[in-house]
Amino acid sequence: MFMHLAQTAKPKIETANKPLLNLSRRGFVGAGTGLALAVTLGACSQNKPETLAQAAAPIPDNSNIDIGPLVLISIAADGRTQITNPRSEMGQQVITTVAQMIADELDVPWDDLFIKQAVGDKKYGDQNTDGSTSVRNHFDRFRMAGASMRQMLTQAAANEWGVDISECTSELGVITHSSGKTLTYGDVSEAAGKLDVPAEDTVTLKTRSQWRYIGKDKPSYTISDVIRGKGTFGIDVRVPDMLYAVIARPPALFGKVKSLDDTAALAVPGVTQVVKMKEPEGEAPGFQQLGGVAVIATDTWAAIQGREALKIEWDAGPHKNYNSKTYAQELMATARQPGENKFKRGDVTKALSSAETMISADYYAAHLSQSPMEPPAATAQWTGDNVEIWACTQNPQAAQSTVAQICGVPDENVTVHVTLLGGGFGRKSKPDFVVEAALLAREVGKPVKVTWTREDDIKHGYFHSVSAQHMKGGLDKDGNVTAVLHRTVFPSINSTFGPSDQGSDFELSLGATDNPWNVPNMAVEVGKANSHIRIGWLRSVANVYHVFANQSFAAELAHAAGKDPKAFLMDIIGPDRIIDFSKDGVTYPNYGASLDEHPVDTKRLKAVLDKAATMAKWGRDVPKGHGLGIAVHRSFLAYVATAIEVAVDADGNISFPGIWSAVDAGTVVSPDNTKSQIEGGTLFGISNALYGEITATNGAVDQSNFPDWRVMRMAEAPHVFETHIMESEAPPAGVGEPGTPPAAPALANAIFAATGQRLRAMPLLGQNDRLDMSKVGEG
Amino acid sequence: MAITLKINGKNENVTAAEGTPLLWVLRDHLGMTGTKFGCGVAQCGACTVHVDGTPIRSCITAHEDVEDSDIVTIEGASGKVADAIRGAWEELAVPQCGYCQAGQIMSATALLVTNKSPSDDDIDAAMSGNICRCATYVRIRKAIKEAAKAVY
Structure with missing residues (x-):
């Protein structure tokens, strides 16, 4: 949309027969189809159906319809089927997955599908692409939309024939009467659109054996574009007459500009204006x-140079004494x-004091940055009191309402177009950067794109919380665990939104109060912690540190008991059962899902653990310097076990001969993509565990770019990664996040197996490039 | 400063301040947004383009320094090696978000042009300047080997 808009004064469809992006590979072949995506997403989302009229048979534009399946599906007379995707694409292939769910029940040929990206609008339901929810929360809704539309189309054909719907069947876009006569979906789409949406209890969903696309690997919707440099990410947006902005933000949270000298900045060629930003309130x-x-400025580089030339004296603000x-x-x-x-079960204090062996361990995990490869970027354009925004946002409705609130206009005046996201990992759920673009575009009176540089991203993010944990465990004389105490302290995400001095029950439910161990005396405690930088969520959230601690501690207990860590984990999980945490005083949120539909099932937990161990050939002899570690956890309703083989050389360099992961995510819509997410989620976890550390001095983040905020690179990646x-x-x-939690403890356990060195602080390598071999053998 | 750059075989007239990196000339002046910004300090490789066949980081390359060179960006990458790389990328479903993949493909293409059968070490050396935060590394490594087999 954006390249096209930049090239012509008025938006228009480039060609009549390519108004929408086709999902089939065939549809991608040939010059300019990628551009067609861009053009079309823009044209449709700007609600200009007349531009579609250039097509011989325009797909009806349903932008103003807010009921039933028509919100998500429209069908042209020639059978082309448009699916409106309400979720944000950030690499999880959600566009393709949503299409699989809807098109399966609709029963249309894959090659007839076109995708429109939804703007932020409540009529699409929940659009917050977060918490690994796109399939787990919307599987039924998307399928029901497809099935309802199919029923309406079939009813329309039955009406045309004057027969009962029970005499009609439909398959791959064709409705057939028992007499043998046929109509296509396109033939009856207009008539179907006038029918009432059927009540859900009158719509029959397919049985599993009838699924055509669900559970099959379909080619990614975005891949053809991104390998040709054609996909439009937030940072790629271009509109006519736009200007480019970068912002010098206060080094510490709620700092303020004390004095500003912009003389040198304004002298930089290309710089047009310097604007003091509105300060945050409350x-x-x-x-x-x-x-x-x-x-x-007139380009991003000039804006960056201009920022370098600003002379700003800062009032450091209320968090100037924060030293991490x-x-x-x-x-x-x-x-x-x-x-x-x-969490209270039995009497931990008493059981610990009477234990044959008691061990305790302290764990620490530093702040982390999500640092998606595309830093935050947003473009805004005002027309009167209306603003149009293009942004790489995970949460377009929050972007819409936040912009409306801060700019003092009604929600409906704010249109948020969602671009592709160059990674999200939680960062792009927070629309602060979208607000910046809206404020600046209004102030400047022209369209403005705000680009965050990497330094901005790393210094001014919403950081994954720092944490300290203390664990105690008691063993009887046979090495059975009699008691476990897990104490955790971390500044809460809630502190970003209001007063908070303690981790929330929700965060505790991510890896602490959902502990599935069959131990007679257990307790979880939380301590006080205030925050001094913005705390946000990052892929798998509090599971990162909680599971690092308790799955490391399980291996420490196994070591103390003289048992194999995997066998010990199986034992500590205990017999097959459905866990009811309310007996332990926990109101378990279960990731927002029903416990009837998604019980906490130890049988499934043990099954993935067994499977990962089998894949890794657990118990085999490994070469000197190698070690196998394993961890298992249920998060976002999925069960994942990960076994890691590390190799540590004499200099302390760590490499990964192999990683094996088993995942039980229930019904899987997109199998290879699920594997891809587990691979990515696991390596994201390992990268954070080895290197991830954000520190602060006087309230300001110390790290600035990839040299000092280190992330995994090719040379550090595993040579074998198998997912079952x-x-x-x-x-x-969910599948986007559950790969991450077991990664860090499996790694720490593998390093212990390889070297005898028990690492209890993330980043595991500290400030070093490699393991400190002087500590090898120290438990 | 007005100069002419030869990009993907086409002459492009550019007027940008002296010292403006090629990256921003491509993206902001010419609207060629396939080449990505990731770090600005040649640490992530998202901005990789070919200059006279050699992969370089366009975020730290002043545009006037490549005035007399053949510049190839992701939009113009073509030929049997680039085709084989793209084919393997699709076959193995390498990209996740895709943002870094333009740079990955430019680095991988340059590697395969000079090395018909890269080892793991060769791949590590050629590709470790390209960060993928989605961590698609395992698939990238496999795809480079598949592409090598397909093209040679």
Whole structure:
């Protein structure tokens, strides 16, 4: 859309026969089809149906329809079928997956499908692409939309023939009467659109054996574009007469501009204006802009150069005394003191004191940055009191309402177009960067694109929380676990939105109060912690640190008991059962899902653990310097076990001969893509575990770019990665995040197996490039 | 400063401030947004283009320094090696978000042009300047080997 808009004064469809992007590979072949995506997404989302009239048989534009399946599906007279995707594409192939769910029930040929990306609008239901929810929360809804539309089309054909619908069948876009006569979906689409949407209880969904696309690998919708440089990400947006902005933000949260000298900045060729940003209000940052000073220019480079030339004196603000090193010590001291109980089974204190063997361990995990490869970027254009926005947002409705609130206009005046996202990992759920673009475009009076540089992204993010944890475990004389205490302290995500001095029950349910161990005396406690930088969610959220601690501790207990870690884990999980955490005083949120549909099932947990161990050939002899580690966890309703083989050379360099993962995500819509997500989620977890550390001095983040914020690269990647998807007919679970939690503890356990060195602080390598071999053999 | 750059075989007239990196000339002046910004300091490889056949980081290359060179971007990458790379990328479903993949493909193409049968070490050396935060590395490594087999 955007390249096209930049090239011509008025948006129009490039050619009549390519108004929409076709899902088939065939549809991608030939010059300009990628551009067709861009053009079309823009044209449709701008609600200009007249431009579609150039097509011989335009697909009806349903932008103003807000009921039933017509919100998501429209069908042209020639059978081309448009699916409106309400979810944000950030690499999880959600466009393709949504199409699989809808098109299966609709029963149309894959090659007839075209995709329109939805703008942010409540009529599409939940659009917040977060929490690995796109399939697990919407599987039934998307299928029901397809099936309802299919029923309406069949009814329309029956009406035309004057027969009962029971005499008609439909398949691949064709409706057939028992007499043998046929009509296509396109023939009856207009008539079908006038029918009432059938009540859900009158619509029959397919049986599993009838599925045509669900559970099959379909080619990614975006791949053909991205390998040709054609996909439009947020940072790629171009509109006529736009200007480019970068912003100097206060080094510490809620800092303010004390004085500004912009003389040199304005002298930089290409710089057109310097704008003081509106300051954030209140005491919680929420999704507000951070304030600071923006430099507006005719290209991004000039804006960056202009920012370099700004002379700003900052009022450091209320968090100027935040030093993460001291803070970490305080967190750890808190973790060693009793906290508020959040899970109580038996009498842990008594059981620990009477244990034959008692061990304790302290774990630490630093702040992390999501750092998607595409940094945040957004473009805004005002027309009167209406603003049109293009952004790589995970949450277009939040972008819409936040912009409306801060700019003082009604929600309906704000149109948020969702581009492709160059990674999200939670960062792009927060629309602060969208607000910045809207504020600046209004101030400047022209369209403005705000680009975050990598330094901006790393210094001014919504950071994954730092944490300190203290664990104690008791063993009887046979090495059975009699008691476990898990105490955790971390500043809560809630602090970003209001007063908070303690981790929330929701965060505790991510890896702490959902502990499935069959131990007679268990307790989880939480301690106080205030936050001094913006805390946000990152792929798998609090599971990262909680599972690092308790799955490392399981291996430590196994070591103390003189048992094999995998066999010990099986034992500690205990017999097959459905766990009811309410007996332990926990109101378990279960990722927002029903416990009837998604019970916590130890049989499934043990099954993935067994499978990953089998894949890794657990128990085999490994070469000197190698070690196998394993961990298992249920998150986002999916069960994942990961076994890692590490090789540590004499210099302490770590490499990965192999990683094996078993996942039970219930019903899987897109198998190879699920494997891809598990691979990515696992390596994301390993990258964070080895290198991830954001620190702060005087409230300002110390790291700035990939040299000092290190992430995994090719040379550090495993040579073998195998993922097994467990056969299951259970309802779908998430797959984007569940690969991450077991990665860090499996890695720490593997390093222990290889070297005897037990690493309890993330990043595991500390400030070093390699393992400190002087500590090898220290438990 | 007005100069002419030869990009994907086509002469493009550009007027940008001296010192403006090629990356921003491509993206902001010419609307060729396939080449991506990832770090600005030659640490992530998202901005990789070919200059006279050699992969370079366009984020730290002043545009006037490549005035007399043949510049190839992801939009113009073609030929049997680039085709084989793209084919393998599709076959193995390499990309996730896809943002870094233009740079990955430019680096991988340059590798395969000079090395018909790259080892793991060769791939590590040629590709470690390209970060993929989705961590598609395992598939990239496999796809480079598949592409090598397909083209040679």
